[in-house]
Structure formats: structure tokens, C-alpha cells
Amino acid sequence: MKYDWDKHSIKAEINRRNETLASLERRYKLKPTTLKVALVRPFPMAEKVISKFLKVPVSVLFAYRNKAKSKRRNLQRSDVSRVDRKRKSQKRTGSIGTEVAA
Numbered sequence: 732m733k734y735d736w737d738k739h740s741i742k743a744e745i746n747r748r749n750e751t752l753a754s755l756e757r758r759y760k761l762k763p764t765t766l767k768v769a770l771v772r773p774f775p776m777a778e779k780v781i782s783k784f785l786k787v788p789v790s791v792l793f794a795y796r797n798k799a800k801s802k803r804r805n806l807q808r809s810d811v812s813r814v815d816r817k818r819k820s821q822k823r824t825g826s827i828g829t830e831v832a833a
Contacts, residue, residue, distance in 0.1 A: 736792050738770040744785055755784060 745752065752766040759780050769777030773796060775789075782789040 735795070736787070737795055741770060741781060741785070741792065745781070748784075750784070755780065 742752065745755065753763070755761075756763060756766055761777065761780065765774070765777050766781060768774055769781060773793075778789050778793055782792050785792065
């Protein structure tokens, strides 16, 4: 059975196993809210702790992040190309804002 994991289902599964995020943090000697942060944004060490507890690979557990990450990469590449085009256009026109005193 293929199961789509999201942050709510991950937290619910931890609770079904009679644990909380806080109790896992204490067990693995992590700072408070570390695991909560891992559910919201990438945090490899905390993701491994959750993965180990649930006995589900990180790549399966946080698969929704991999999809979003690939979209972000494409956006970043397009942003870089815009910056490169701007720099090239500035090089063609020469230096901007420099005045020579007579």
C-alpha cells in the first residue's frame, strides 16, 4: 500500500504509537521544538530521528519535500539567468555613474 505522508500524518502516526514530538526530543536529547521544525522545513538530523522511530525511509516520509525542492531549483535557475542578462547588458553600456572631473 502506497501512503502519502504529510506533516499532519507524520505527527498523527507518532501519536498513534503513544509518543509525542516532545517525548522523542527528550529521548534523543534534542532541543525543544527541533522535531516540530523538521515537519515544517528541511532539517536532516531531525528527519532521520523521525524516520528511525517510524521505521520508514526519509525519502518516503518526506517525499513531498523532494517535489517542492525540484520546483524551487528551477525557479532559482531562472533567477540566476535574469541576473546574468542584467550584468551582460551593463557591460555593453560601459560603467554606469562614473564621471570624470575636468
